[in-house]
Amino acid sequence: MAAYVHDLNSSHAEQSFCSPYIGLHVFIAWALATGLARRAIELVPPPLQTAVIDEVKQQDQPPPPPPPQMERRRFEVRA
Numbered sequence: 001m002a003a004y005v006h007d008l009n010s011s012h013a014e015q016s017f018c019s020p021y022i023g024l025h026v027f028i029a030w031a032l033a034t035g036l037a038r039r040a041i042e043l044v045p046p047p048l049q050t051a052v053i054d055e056v057k058q059q060d061q062p063p064p065p066p067p068p069q070m071e072r073r074r075f076e077v078r079a
Helices: 008-034 036-043
Strands: none
Touching (some): 008 036
């Protein structure tokens, strides 16, 4: 028959393992009771508001007319 041996160090290890989790839960309960969570949410800035701006399209204008071509006329002078 095996004898049950109680290790005294294991209870200390279990306590040190569980105490941060218990402390975290106590802190969360305290924060909710004092309204700390609501104040923290009020400090968060509101979301950014954006708007889509349509790009202004430039109307394609026809090119300017070409300059008029002047004809050179030859005049003959008779004497």
